[in-house]
Amino acid sequence: MDLDLRKVRYFVAVAELLHFGRAAERLHIAQPVLSRQIRALEKDVGAELFVRDSHGVALTGAGRQLLEDGSALLASADAARRRVLRVARGTRRLLVGFRAGIVVAPALRAFSAAHPDVRGNARRVEWDDQERLILDGTVDIAYVRRPVREDGLELLPLCTEPRVAMLPEGHRLAGKPGITLADLDGETWLRYNDPGPDDLPIRTVEEKFEYVASGTAITMVPRSVAEQYSRPDISYVPVTDAAPDQVLLAWAAGRHSSLITAFAEIARTVAGQTAGES
Incomplete structure (x- = not known):
């Protein structure tokens, strides 16, 4: 039996919240209706998806697998819906994501020259949503930077670039021509994936500026970020033994698009030319 996307969407809401009442509120449906839909889905797939007891709701092994596959399935369905709507409106468009510091304009100009009937635009993405938005x-x-969650993605390595330390003005190492990781021993580093209980995740380079400039902590960024973003209260210092930053192109695996193929080839050529000039 084919999976009903509506039931899968209901399931993902419960699986993420592990609470039928809150999931029903999120979905704007009655809780008994949601419970019936989940039981119907369990019948469809032939497996129990949740363990329900006095302690609450937990996913079974089958439920964990469906959460992983179902989230990707819903994302793919949403992407297909967006593409169909764009075509129905008569618009051929290629929207290119990019991380801070990465210059997209040369590749977009070359792409637009080769495909004048296609509107090419760019949108910045961040470390915590780069995969989801694709x-x-x-x-x-x-254009994404490692680390990248590779599930469901095709990846094309483009280039690497050195990383530099982002330090507050007046820091003991500010202004040096180069330092090593050992020179940074004992420093407090910004936390990204594991913020404190009262902290929000740090997402953007602008947020990094504020933390570093205030003396709260330091971090490292790709050299291209240092070249594009400058502030008098921030100092960038090359870290000679830091692992280089990796830039890749990413798109949804299994998506066959002549425009994506064309842009990827142009982007690879432009990256090669840029590397040859540097």
Whole structure:
């Protein structure tokens, strides 16, 4: 039996919240209706998806697998819906995502010259949404930086670049021509994936500026970020033994698009020319 996307969407809401009442509120449906839909889905797939007891709701092994596959399935369906709507409106468009510091304009200019009937635009993505925005169709293709969650993505390595320390003005190492990681021993580093209980995740380079300039902590950024973003209260210092930053192109695996293929080839050529000039 084919999976009913509506039931899968209901399931994902419960799986993420592990609470039928809150999931029903999120979905704007009655809780008994949601419970019936989940039981119907369990019948469809032939497996129990949740353990329900006096302690609450927990996913079974089958439920964990469906959450992983179902989230990707819903993202793919949403992406298809967006593409169909764009075609129905008569608009051929390629939306290219990019991380801070990465210059997209040369590749977009070359792409537009080769495809004058296609509107090419760019949208910045961040470390915590770069994969989601590709998989759900918000962007068609994106320049991303490692680390990358590779599930569901095709990846094309483009280039690497050195990383530099972002330090507050007046820091003991500010202004030096180069330092090593050992020189940074004992420093407090910004936390990204594991913020404190009262902290919000740090997402953007602008947020990094504020933390570093205030003396709260330091971090490292790709050299291209240092070249594009300058502030008098921030100092960038090359870290000679830091692992280089990796830039890749990413798009949804299994998506066959002549425009994506064309842009990827142009982007690779432009990256090669840029590397040859540097």
